[in-house]
Amino acid sequence: xxxxxxxxxxALSLTLGRRDALAVVVAVALAYLTLYLFAIGHLSxxxxxxxxxxxxxxxxxxxxxxxxxxxxxxxxxxxxxxxxTWLVSPLNLLVGGVLAGLVGLNLGVSYxxxxxxxxxGVNPSVGVLAGIPALLSGSACCxxxxxxxxxxxxxxxxxxxxAWLVPAAALLLVVTLVLVARNVSPTAEAx
Amino acid sequence: xxxxxTRRAATLGGLALLAGCLGGSDSTGGGRSDPGTTTERxxxxxxxxxxxxxxxxxxxxxxxxxxxxEVVSGGPGKDxxxxxxxxxxxxxxxxxxxxxxxxxxxxxxxxxxVRAYPQRILVWHEIVNDELDGVPVSVTxxxxxxxxxxxxxxxxxxxxxxxxxxxNLVMYDRETDxxxxxxxxxxxxxxxxxxxxxxxxxxxxxxxxxxxxxxxTRVLTRxxxxxxxxxxxxxxxxTPRKGYYASDSTxxxxxxxxxxxxxxxxxxxxxxxxxxxxxxxxxxxxxxxVATDDGAFLAVYDPTLDHGSVYRTEDVDASTFSWSDGxxxxxxxxxxxxxxxxxxxxxxxxxxxxxxxxYPEIELYD
Numbered sequence: 001x002x003x004x005x006x007x008x009x010x011a012l013s014l015t016l017g018r019r020d021a022l023a024v025v026v027a028v029a030l031a032y033l034t035l036y037l038f039a040i041g042h043l044s045x046x047x048x049x050x051x052x053x054x055x056x057x058x059x060x061x062x063x064x065x066x067x068x069x070x071x072x073x074x075x076x077x078x079x080x081x082x083x084x085t086w087l088v089s090p091l092n093l094l095v096g097g098v099l100a101g102l103v104g105l106n107l108g109v110s111y112x113x114x115x116x117x118x119x120x121g122v123n124p125s126v127g128v129l130a131g132i133p134a135l136l137s138g139s140a141c142c143x144x145x146x147x148x149x150x151x152x153x154x155x156x157x158x159x160x161x162x163a164w165l166v167p168a169a170a171l172l173l174v175v176t177l178v179l180v181a182r183n184v185s186p187t188a189e190a191x
Numbered sequence: 192x193x194x195x196x197t198r199r200a201a202t203l204g205g206l207a208l209l210a211g212c213l214g215g216s217d218s219t220g221g222g223r224s225d226p227g228t229t230t231e232r233x234x235x236x237x238x239x240x241x242x243x244x245x246x247x248x249x250x251x252x253x254x255x256x257x258x259x260x261e262v263v264s265g266g267p268g269k270d271x272x273x274x275x276x277x278x279x280x281x282x283x284x285x286x287x288x289x290x291x292x293x294x295x296x297x298x299x300x301x302x303x304x305v306r307a308y309p310q311r312i313l314v315w316h317e318i319v320n321d322e323l324d325g326v327p328v329s330v331t332x333x334x335x336x337x338x339x340x341x342x343x344x345x346x347x348x349x350x351x352x353x354x355x356x357x358x359n360l361v362m363y364d365r366e367t368d369x370x371x372x373x374x375x376x377x378x379x380x381x382x383x384x385x386x387x388x389x390x391x392x393x394x395x396x397x398x399x400x401x402x403x404x405x406x407x408t409r410v411l412t413r414x415x416x417x418x419x420x421x422x423x424x425x426x427x428x429x430t431p432r433k434g435y436y437a438s439d440s441t442x443x444x445x446x447x448x449x450x451x452x453x454x455x456x457x458x459x460x461x462x463x464x465x466x467x468x469x470x471x472x473x474x475x476x477x478x479x480x481v482a483t484d485d486g487a488f489l490a491v492y493d494p495t496l497d498h499g500s501v502y503r504t505e506d507v508d509a510s511t512f513s514w515s516d517g518x519x520x521x522x523x524x525x526x527x528x529x530x531x532x533x534x535x536x537x538x539x540x541x542x543x544x545x546x547x548x549x550y551p552e553i554e555l556y557d
Contacts, residue, residue, distance in 0.1 A: 044423050
């Protein structure tokens, strides 16, 4: 256990210490965060819209904690830039940021293993796949509309499963990160 | 010389008829938890903050125990879909700045007050706690059953419970926390179990048609106190119909399956003491007037608003009414479709599966 933690920390240190691997982490995290915000409906694009606009609700701090669903929270600001509208919910930014960071680290460590001779052939897609449940959990205002696409009716069991998608995604991402990181040699040095 | 009502006169006349309905005669009555029984109740008065109720409960085809056992979570929690409690309105020009003529709006007229509630806003909030001409009301919309309905709320307000039955919004009143499925307009649990709300008609139409008929209209603005992407419908689109609104599937279980029409076909339904019936809106558009088999009710199509109304024919022979180019001819003359000199029954459009689910014995005219 101790060795696993040590290897994971070492792998993360190596990943964040290399400029190219760090770039992978940041790029993947930003891409995932963008996808997550689209999935939960906080980011949208309407072509043809122009101009800039910023709106903030009254009593924003208190309302930032109002839940609108499982692990989704009330947006307290709206930022528009041209066709892009971003509904800013600090707590969802936090949730999405944690997930995005984990996905980025998964890919960053996988990249490191691919670029270094100590690599053991771990498939980098493992880390990305682990993040998909969090994207699926992006539900509409009343019911997970993604179910329409897959043709499944929202029974109690399915809705319970949806409620656990984000925590499950986070757990999966941690597990895959540990699995990937343990392939990094403890004696390896950053190139 | 034939008589012909103007739309303004029709509005006032409709309100008078509506006021008559609120006593519980035409829009209310019929069986309750035990189908077929009729129970007259003393309506509760809103002096304690509770919503005013009808003297005769509306028909409910399923036992309350069945309905409560079929209630499911929709995902968001209580008030996770926030009602609009401090609505703001602009004039038609303000609406034109962001609404297209084809966008769906829900129109209400009461006295001199004419208001439009855009579906693009209500899809995110489902309930607007408003006042019309000084009277507290709630204008409600359930996206999953495609139903827009109005209720008198007294001193309380209604909120979204986050739960659904037969895919229909379950409202709660903030005074007693009783649970009111929107289409039933009858509490299925809580202190008001078995009581029905007093209703008023809401017109499902388009922004272009509504503002043409009512240039003086005020329209709900996007200053709702909440931030949502009002340019996006999370379920699909009505212009043209796609996504959930065009799919044969529903998101949640239905109370009853009935394949006489496709699940999302739209019908104009009414619940009356004599029974519950629905007229396919496609058939109504095609024929102009549709009478029930017993001749007791007449559905009339209004092309001005692409909307249907239902009248109780009383002693008039329903078969004597005919429709031509938006004008109804009857025994007493010619009338605008929304201005027949007959008592009006509260009727509303909804998806077929929803009507058939709540009322399995529903008569269908298509």
